Amino acid sequence: MTAVLAAANGALFGVMSALSYGVERLGRRNVCGACGGMFAARFSFGVGFCGTVLRMRGARFPELYFVCLAAAGDLAREGVGVSVSAHGLCARTKGSEKIKLKFDFKKFFFKKPKNELEGSENGGEAKEQAEQGAIPEKLAEKCEKCGQIVLADDFAAHFGVCPKCGHYRKIDARARISMCFDEFNELFADEESGNVLDFPGYTEKLAKLRAATGEKDGVVSGYGKIGGIECAVFSMDYRFMMGSMGHTVGEKIAKTFEYAIEKRLPVVGFVLSGGARMQEGIISLMQMAKTSAAVAKHGEAGLLYISVLTDPTTGGVSASFAFEADIIIAEKGALIGFAGPRVIEQTIRQKLPEGFQRAEFIEEKGFADLIVERKEMKEKLSELLALHCAEANA
Amino acid sequence: MSAYDIVLKSREKGRPTAVKYIENIVEGFIELHGDRRFADDKAIIGGIGRIGGMPVTVIGIEKGEDTADKIAHNFGCAHPEGYRKAVRLMKEAEKFRRPVLCFVDTSGAYCGIGAEERGQSEAIAMSILDMIRLKTPTLSVIIGEGGSGGALGLCAADEVWITETSTYSVISPEGCASILWKDSGRVADASECLKLTAGDLISLGAVEKVVPEEGFGEAFYAKLKEDIAVFFRKQKDVPAERLVENRYRRFRKF
Ligand SMILES: [Zn+2]
Numbered sequence: 084m085t086a087v088l089a090a091a092n093g094a095l096f097g098v099m100s101a102l103s104y105g106v107e108r109l110g111r112r113n114v115c116g117a118c119g120g121m122f123a124a125r126f127s128f129g130v131g132f133c134g135t136v137l138r139m140r141g142a143r144f145p146e147l148y149f150v151c152l153a154a155a156g157d158l159a160r161e162g163v164g165v166s167v168s169a170h171g172l173c174a175r176t177k178g179s180e181k182i183k184l185k186f187d188f189k190k191f192f193f194k195k196p197k198n199e200l201e202g203s204e205n206g207g208e209a210k211e212q213a214e215q216g217a218i219p220e221k222l223a224e225k226c227e228k229c230g231q232i233v234l235a236d237d238f239a240a241h242f243g244v245c246p247k248c249g250h251y252r253k254i255d256a257r258a259r260i261s262m263c264f265d266e267f268n269e270l271f272a273d274e275e276s277g278n279v280l281d282f283p284g285y286t287e288k289l290a291k292l293r294a295a296t297g298e299k300d301g302v303v304s305g306y307g308k309i310g311g312i313e314c315a316v317f318s319m320d321y322r323f324m325m326g327s328m329g330h331t332v333g334e335k336i337a338k339t340f341e342y343a344i345e346k347r348l349p350v351v352g353f354v355l356s357g358g359a360r361m362q363e364g365i366i367s368l369m370q371m372a373k374t375s376a377a378v379a380k381h382g383e384a385g386l387l388y389i390s391v392l393t394d395p396t397t398g399g400v401s402a403s404f405a406f407e408a409d410i411i412i413a414e415k416g417a418l419i420g421f422a423g424p425r426v427i428e429q430t431i432r433q434k435l436p437e438g439f440q441r442a443e444f445i446e447e448k449g450f451a452d453l454i455v456e457r458k459e460m461k462e463k464l465s466e467l468l469a470l471h472c473a474e475a476n477a
Numbered sequence: 478m479s480a481y482d483i484v485l486k487s488r489e490k491g492r493p494t495a496v497k498y499i500e501n502i503v504e505g506f507i508e509l510h511g512d513r514r515f516a517d518d519k520a521i522i523g524g525i526g527r528i529g530g531m532p533v534t535v536i537g538i539e540k541g542e543d544t545a546d547k548i549a550h551n552f553g554c555a556h557p558e559g560y561r562k563a564v565r566l567m568k569e570a571e572k573f574r575r576p577v578l579c580f581v582d583t584s585g586a587y588c589g590i591g592a593e594e595r596g597q598s599e600a601i602a603m604s605i606l607d608m609i610r611l612k613t614p615t616l617s618v619i620i621g622e623g624g625s626g627g628a629l630g631l632c633a634a635d636e637v638w639i640t641e642t643s644t645y646s647v648i649s650p651e652g653c654a655s656i657l658w659k660d661s662g663r664v665a666d667a668s669e670c671l672k673l674t675a676g677d678l679i680s681l682g683a684v685e686k687v688v689p690e691e692g693f694g695e696a697f698y699a700k701l702k703e704d705i706a707v708f709f710r711k712q713k714d715v716p717a718e719r720l721v722e723n724r725y726r727r728f729r730k731f
Contacts, residue, residue: 330731359626359647361648364671364673366681366731369683369728369731372731375609375633376606376633376725376728378606380725401602402597402598402626403602405598406599407606420593420598421586421592421593421626426588427590427593431588
């Protein structure tokens with residue numbers, strides 16, 4: 084496999100080399116050679132979860148290409164991707180001239196993120212390409228909730244909300260910022276840390292995620308403007324181990340608050356996290372205290388902090404800066420809680436009621452100030468910021 | 478002793494729990510109950526007493542001794558009202574510039590419907606935030622299990638000490654093995670990897686002092702009591718703003 088991938092990584096970019104990504108069979112499932120995601124396929128070509136076009140063994144219809152349906156975020160799930168019924172996909176794309184024609188191979192493959200195998204073969208180039216950004220463009224995607232095919236443009240136009248069923252997709256840290264900010268300048272972009280406890284497998288995992296996402300860790304920090312009001316911001320990224328908090332995440336968030344204290348700015352925090360990053364052990368736990376201390380100091384300086392809790396906000400992050408804000412916004416439908424639902428079900432040995440720990444439940448129990456729909460997030464944030472901004476009210 | 482042996486030891490039956498420490502170290506302890514919001518959580522006990530004559534607020538996560546007692550104290554797994562009671566008592570201590578001593582021993586905060594409904598996350602978050610900015614000396618001693626956020630809620634102190642065979646960890650080794658390796662049999666490996674023993678914690682700077690256990694005899698309590706008294710006497714001379722700033726630096730370094 085590695086040899087095939089290395090060939091694909093060579094100078095000859097194009098359809099043929101791209102096709103040599105291939106598919107591995109795992110029982111009755113097909114595994115994407117590029118990202119390791121699994122999918123079922125009935126036709127000769129399939130598409131990996133990462134957006135790569137794949138050629139099945141024994142291809143019968145070499146003129147057909149299928150486009151990946153799953154979000155690149157499935158990488159964060161360690162390759163145990165959701166299985167996509169290729170049947171549904173093929174039914175849509177087979178013979179569809181429009182989709183076929185829109186598919187720009189050159190652009191597609193030059194922007195493609197590198198995977199772990201390639202990285203080890205050809206580290207420099209993979210790194211460079213990962214830094215250029217990017218997740219490949221996808222033409223059509225499948226909604227994780229309703230299973231319907233949605234054009235990628237449609238998803239984008241609806242802020243990552245499925246136009247067919249209203250399902251809120253996870254969106255990455257930068258997409259979240261650009262959705263709400265008119266202007267954004269990144270800070271602390273070079274912040275990164277290694278495997279502090281020499282935890283087995285963690286170094287490799289970090290390297291893989293860095294290559295796949297082009298991010299150093301699970302949070303993006305900076306400052307910018309919402310509705311003309313300047314504020315500091317941090318935004319967490321689900322693609323990086325579901326936004327788990329290790330040293331880098333904690334450090335960047337603490338630095339964001341310290342920067343805001345120095346510049347006398349409010350902080351808007353987009354929270355998304357499964358909790359502490361266990362591979363960093365006690366250092367990860369200490370990030371809860373470190374970030375809390377920074378939030379407290381910022382608050383004592385008389386400055387505003389708004390947290391936006393998105394799906395999911397649980398564990399150590401929920402039990403620290405997520406719930407320490409002056410104003411806590413819960414994004415519609417988000418899962419928010421201390422323990423994850425599965426852990427609770429195991430502890431109490433009963434099934435949890437529908438809607439338990441969802442944003443609506445959190446508001447009803449008195450722990451969120453308001454629920455905001457994604458499409459209204461920017462407007463609501465700018466209104467709240469304006470109400471706290473001295474100049475805006477002078 | 479392997480890390481896993483220490484994990485087992487930290488949970489061993491018959492190991493002294495918080496009440497034992499209070500009995501042996503705190504003179505004339507008066508227990509104060511309730512969070513004034515919802516209930517009195519028996520997993521966290523608190524009150525005021527004296528150490529070497531000095532009034533001290535003492536808060537302990539109590540696991541219970543025999544089975545009936547363990548059930549009454551919910552096995553040391555606190556609900557939100559436990560953390561809110563702790564914060565209330567700390568604020569009262571701050572008002573009178575009385576030192577706060579915490580004994581920490583929990584596998585973690587309770588995971589259940591009521592705990593979630595009453596805001597377990599918010600309760601722990603605010604306990605950390607309020608404790609870390611408290612304008613009075615604070616000391617936490619981990620005396621068994623220092624389990625995750627539930628322990629950290631009472632460990633945002635000037636210093637954190639740990640007894641020899643106690644642990645302090647972001648997740649239980651069982652949880653780590655099953656989540657990371659999908660193999661609950663690898664608990665011993667996870668115990669090793671998590672670096673949760675007193676020796677590891679000292680070298681990582683997560684605790685300031687390892688307290689030798691000496692079989693938990695009379696001498697052990699006498700020595701610990703003396704060390705605590707010396708520590709608080711020293712801290713009482715530090716101006717409040719400096720205490721808070723030092724605490725900020727203590728946690729900022731991680
Ligand atoms: Zn949908």
